[in-house]
Amino acid sequence: MFKLPLDKIVNTDDLERSARRCLPKMLYDWIAGGAGDELGLRENRDAFARFRFLPRYLRDVGACSISRRLLGRDYGGPLGIAPMGYAGLFRPQAELFFARTAKRHHVPYIMSGVSVASMEAAAEIAGENLWYQLYTTADDAINVDMIRRAEACGCGALVITVDIPVAARRERDIRNGIDIPPKLSARTVLDGLLHPAWTLRYLGTGGLPVMENWAPYLPKGASGLDVAKFSIEHGYALQTWDHLRRFRQLWPGTLVVKGIMHPDDARLAREKGVDAVIVSNHGGRQFDRAARSIDCLPAIRKAVGAEFPVMFDGGVRRGSDILALMCLGVDYVFAGRPFLYGAAGHGQGGVDRAMEIFNDELSGLMRQLGCLDIEDPNLETFMTNNLKRYPRGE
Numbered sequence: 001m002f003k004l005p006l007d008k009i010v011n012t013d014d015l016e017r018s019a020r021r022c023l024p025k026m027l028y029d030w031i032a033g034g035a036g037d038e039l040g041l042r043e044n045r046d047a048f049a050r051f052r053f054l055p056r057y058l059r060d061v062g063a064c065s066i067s068r069r070l071l072g073r074d075y076g077g078p079l080g081i082a083p084m085g086y087a088g089l090f091r092p093q094a095e096l097f098f099a100r101t102a103k104r105h106h107v108p109y110i111m112s113g114v115s116v117a118s119m120e121a122a123a124e125i126a127g128e129n130l131w132y133q134l135y136t137t138a139d140d141a142i143n144v145d146m147i148r149r150a151e152a153c154g155c156g157a158l159v160i161t162v163d164i165p166v167a168a169r170r171e172r173d174i175r176n177g178i179d180i181p182p183k184l185s186a187r188t189v190l191d192g193l194l195h196p197a198w199t200l201r202y203l204g205t206g207g208l209p210v211m212e213n214w215a216p217y218l219p220k221g222a223s224g225l226d227v228a229k230f231s232i233e234h235g236y237a238l239q240t241w242d243h244l245r246r247f248r249q250l251w252p253g254t255l256v257v258k259g260i261m262h263p264d265d266a267r268l269a270r271e272k273g274v275d276a277v278i279v280s281n282h283g284g285r286q287f288d289r290a291a292r293s294i295d296c297l298p299a300i301r302k303a304v305g306a307e308f309p310v311m312f313d314g315g316v317r318r319g320s321d322i323l324a325l326m327c328l329g330v331d332y333v334f335a336g337r338p339f340l341y342g343a344a345g346h347g348q349g350g351v352d353r354a355m356e357i358f359n360d361e362l363s364g365l366m367r368q369l370g371c372l373d374i375e376d377p378n379l380e381t382f383m384t385n386n387l388k389r390y391p392r393g394e
């Protein structure tokens with residue numbers, strides 16, 4: 001039942017095992033689970049198994065660049081950290097760990113609209129590497145104020161998540177009694193006792209943490225529970241293209257829409273002045289029979305053209321997954337769970353380790369293949385021919 005020490009962590013699955021050992025079952029399930037039968041969850045990951053690479057040998061592979069230019073900025077690698085709500089519940093300060101890792105590796109971290117730490121605290125660490133993800137609220141004054149705050153603290157992009165028109169049915173969470181307030185049963189108490197390090201941290205930091213981005217909209221001193229209830233009542237509101245148009249007017253910087261699957265939505269987003277999309281099925285968490293995000297890429301690329309940034313998340317667990325996506329013409333990649341597992345099991349060191357594993361696997365594979373630059377315009381020639389049905393902008 002003991003977790004591996006950090007220096008024995010070899011891959012991102014090891015980080016998941018650590019998190020599983022450290023977290024009460026209901027919290028581990030909350031991260032790991034997907035909607036319905038979890039078919040979509042499994043398929044996200046399995047989708048990468050079909051890709052094969054073609055090496056070129058007798059090349060000097062001493063230097064290898066994974067730097068990636070995106071939306072007018074040069075990033076240190078092609079992989080950023082996806083938004084994950086309530087991360088600070090799994091490990092206090094998790095969002096600040098993400099911010100620090102993003103800064104160290106000079107990549108984006110998208111802070112969830114339902115985070116524990118505030119965007120101001122994360123921006124102090126990450127600067128413009130922090131992107132802020134807004135969940136539209138029913139109270140427009142809150143939307144306006146959150147956008148104003150994101151601009152004031154220097155966030156590098158505003159991300160609008162569009163794939164939650166209704167609450168998801170994740171059956172593990174229903175069975176485990178995940179709710180606001182959390183349902184306490186003999187089983188959950190025992191679960192807590194069996195994971196004393198998490199329980200002591202939870203109790204030691206005052207129980208259910210306050211979501212700092214929302215706290216300013218409640219009376220001073222509101223509890224974590226009050227803030228959570230308020231965010232549920234006001235957040236996840238009805239969202240239409242009109243909202244997006246308004247956000248475009250309010251936000252002067254880079255605007256990204258996350259959760260796009262349909263080519264017509266991608267085209268509409270572009271027409272409404274959005275700067276980039278993230279193709280995503282929310283990590284298989286919203287509905288089970290979602291199309292595989294990777295299968296949506298060719299039509300979306302065709303709809304938006306060769307130059308429009310198309311990003312991706314879902315099931316990325318290996319450096320080879322990142323390279324496959326880049327060969328398919330994806331401009332940038334995000335991963336979620338591996339970073340949260342890293343934080344839950346090992347704190348800051350676990351988040352850093354997740355990023356190192358991804359980048360080491362990626363650059364190791366590139367050297368093996370004789371591919372020296374992730375921005376190589378002929379990157380797709382490193383993949384076998386059967387994948388040429390995904391060409392950029394065809």
Ligand SMILES: Cc1cc2nc3c(=O)[nH]c(=O)nc-3n(C[C@H](O)[C@H](O)[C@H](O)COP(=O)(O)O)c2cc1C
Nearest residue numbers: 031082083084085112161282283314315335336337
């Ligand atoms: C615990 C958890 C919480 C999440 N919360 C959010 C969120 O607040 N906002 C959002 O846009 N996506 C959220 N997501 C989805 C992720 O941003 C991302 O799309 C997904 O996790 C990618 O799949 P992966 O975990 O397989 O990498 C969450 C995912 C997880 C696992």
